[in-house]
Amino acid sequence: MSAEVDEVEVLTSSDDDYGGVIVHINLPIDSTTFLSILRSSISNWKHQGKKGVWIKLPIHLANLVETLIKEGFWYHHAEPKYLMLVHWISDSPNTIPANATHRVGVGALVVNEKREVLAVQEKTGHFQGTGSWKFPTGVADQGEDICAAAVREVKEETGVDAEFVEVLAFRQSHMSFFDKSDLFFVCLLRPVSFDIQIQEIEIEAAKWMPFDEYAAQPFMEKYEIMRYINEIYLAKIDGHYSGFTPVATKSNFSNQKNNYFYLNAGGLKRCNSV
């Protein structure tokens, strides 16, 4: 038995978990050839009942962006080295997931047994040149846990090793860079080394500073959140304040590493009985 068949080139794709396909392109291709293959591929995916089509386009294939947009794709997200485009080819309602909206910042309150705060002066940013001493802060890397980011920032900026204790509080702010938002987690850490070695690029100076002197700095008056944090610390050492501690929990949806669940462990029986 034989039949006359045409073979058409289509883009190699893998299925996602939501009835869609993901295409990774890497080899250079001219936009005219690409357009023809793209159209065959879309026709093929429609025939298969696929819904969303994701194309991860590396930056060296920027020549294909215009073609994809003209064919109905739009931007989903981008990172320095790639652009993720998406197209909903089904008649069913569009269920494309939202893009990331938040950056995660951490601030680390590191206090030693003499009630001295690990304080830094920054070379850049809002407090530059003001003589203000503040706790180390930074931005969590992609994929980094909040508790790990706090420990890393303290080590990088001051050379001090510290253990994560808890999240004391957090602030959500909007429009902090372009249209995006920030979640800033104020963390309490316990130092396990004490010698200071500053990171020369970002940090002007660092020192252990008596808490009362730290908290009495004039700039605190202007920053309601800084005053809250000072009150929280005083309530903490008086034993009245509980923040959220991370507990490792299994991820049920993939074979990724454990996730941290942050909760007030002191309020839970099972955590207290440990």
Place this chain on the structure above:
Amino acid sequence: MSAEVDEVEVLTSSDDDYGGVIVHINLPIDSTTFLSILRSSISNWKHQGKKGVWIKLPIHLANLVETLIKEGFWYHHAEPKYLMLVHWISDSPNTIPANATHRVGVGALVVNEKREVLAVQEKTGHFQGTGSWKFPTGVADQGEDICAAAVREVKEETGVDAEFVEVLAFRQSHMSFFDKSDLFFVCLLRPVSFDIQIQEIEIEAAKWMPFDEYAAQPFMEKYEIMRYINEIYLAKIDGHYSGFTPVATKSNFSNQKNNYFYLNAGGLKRCNSV
């Protein structure tokens, strides 16, 4: 006095707060003309000592992406209708801020005075068709506060009006969509209306369900976090558990609306004395 001068066209730009410039382009332009203007502009900005150049390119100008990449720009972030490109034109170290890394999800535990949980069955997603009753969940919109998102999701999915009480706990998970991470905030809400009207697109059914029956569902066994949340709720009604409540604080860095700072208010003297 006269001099022979050439006028060159440059892109209209505004300064950012970090020694860079932001360019908004909107009118259609062919890529050859654009390249010439872009080169004059960059030369001009370099001369002025500018550092970062941001170009916000609406999707209808996708014809210019390739030109920008060839001139040394790279992707910073993208939203459905625009692509943000950036280029560091200074010799000083690159201080381009990181892109957003996290999506913010909320789960709303709404319990009435009869200790009944507002529970839903979803039409899509992981629990579809399993008969599992869970609390309403959703994703915070761009610029939306966590406390507002929880109230909105409950209203949208069930028609129930509720007041935000506190964040009971939160989970950070990675690689949850492409390379991006999730922060999922478990919130306690107090219902102020009780009639249920479900949102037909997402929700199969909703009801007030006795807490013990809700917590005894077999699927809970598989989800460590769900068991933690049940324990937290029981500790809460016993008066042993404190989460984080939002307090409105002034933003010092811009004329934007207030930010919420989430903290264990019960542990702070000033909050208790109110």
